[in-house]
Ligand SMILES: CC(C)[C@H](C(=O)O)[C@@H](O)C(=O)O
């Protein structure tokens with residue numbers, strides 16, 4: 001009988017080419033990578049490295065590149081941007097695609113979008129895979145029971161040249177979210193609550209498996225939101241055991257394997273769960289009933305609270321957190337003891353690989369239907385991919401957003417990290433469906449409050465952070 005293994009260990013074992021050094025838990029192995037994801041921002045040096053060393057891409061068909069970080073989201077955008085550096089990245093990316101025989105989607109491609117939205121919607125993420133990308137939010141793919149992790153530029157070069165990576169397996173951690181979430185609580189609230197509970201380094205050095213009835217109850221897109229943001233509590237890999245919902249999601253998409261192959265794959269997918277006695281180095285249990293709509297008040301994703309709470313008094317916090325909290329409140333321009341529901345906003349942003357999928361847009365549109373954003377608020381929505389945008393338009397969601405006063409833009413990372421023209425001005429405060437609220441993340445001096453898309457919509461309507469469950473009823 002083999003020793004019980006975690007889901008993470010099973011997938012690592014099945015991709016272990018050979019042991020490079022050490023043994024047991026200290027071994028460094030050579031890990032086979034099924035898919036490589038590239039973007040224009042983190043891949044250039046890797047390609048330059050390949051050129052310098054005279055190397056080719058060993059398995060170009062395993063890689064896909066998408067322009068997403070620096071591109072414009074203007075409704076009538078072209079392949080050209082004003083920023084010369086960004087233009088260079090976009091052009092070099094296209095050249096690299098041609099020279100190395102790798103498929104690349106430029107901004108005008110009908111399949112363009114944020115890489116972590118595009119891969120799953122094409123059917124390129126299947127259970128049991130190992131996927132690496134030059135981007136930390138590659139953890140998103142854990143929603144399918146596949147290992148996804150971010151790598152640096154020199155690793156991208158190694159990966160393209162060999163389709164493998166030297167790899168030190170991670171420790172195992174499990175977070176179980178038990179019971180039922182209260183009405184109005186979304187996947188985003190679950191992950192923000194977990195991050196707030198265990199801290200921004202709570203899962204550092206671990207592969208984080210999430211299970212429990214509250215996770216099983218989520219649709220696949222909600223699960224992606226959670227795995228995406230798991231990196232904000234330090235997890236290098238997030239994982240959820242795949243189930244029938246995942247099987248349905250991964251079939252019938254433009255790049256899904258054939259129905260026959262999928263049928264055969266299901267036999268091995270059925271093994272993708274942690275054995276009952278598998279060892280976890282760390283375990284936490286969250287009671288789903290405790291979770292409320294959550295917003296950040298600070299400059300780290302764990303500086304968060306329920307919307308019905310107030311900003312903290314740093315001296316009442318654990319010693320180790322006081323200095324950061326004081327600095328964060330000052331950067332955010334917030335006094336202590338201020339009810340979060342009194343915090344006024346200037347901006348609202350819906351999009352990103354955390355919450356830019358069709359279900360996220362539907363959630364926000366449900367709140368906005370028949371309502372108007374508050375005077376003085378600027379609100380934009382950037383669908384996670386061009387195909388999400390088309391789907392939303394087919395459902396009439398664009399009209400709801402526009403009628404409410406939102407700008408309906410093209411897809412890309414956009415204001416999630418403000419590498420294009422979608423930037424906050426210093427001092428501006430934004431309700432944002434994104435995943436990072438670091439200082440300057442959405443523009444130098446800009447202030448970010450993270451929350452779910454429905455909560456962003458509610459904040460846009462009220463002009464201040466708002467419990468979406470308490471929005472005044474529509475006058476009909
Ligand atoms: C630009 C890229 C390196 C970065 C990441 O790795 O996550 C970005 O996507 C982000 O969200 O901060």
Ligand code: SF4
Pocket residue numbers: 068069114135137352353354412413416417434435
């Ligand atoms: S949308 Fe944001 S988090 Fe996602 S890849 Fe782009 S910048 Fe990173």
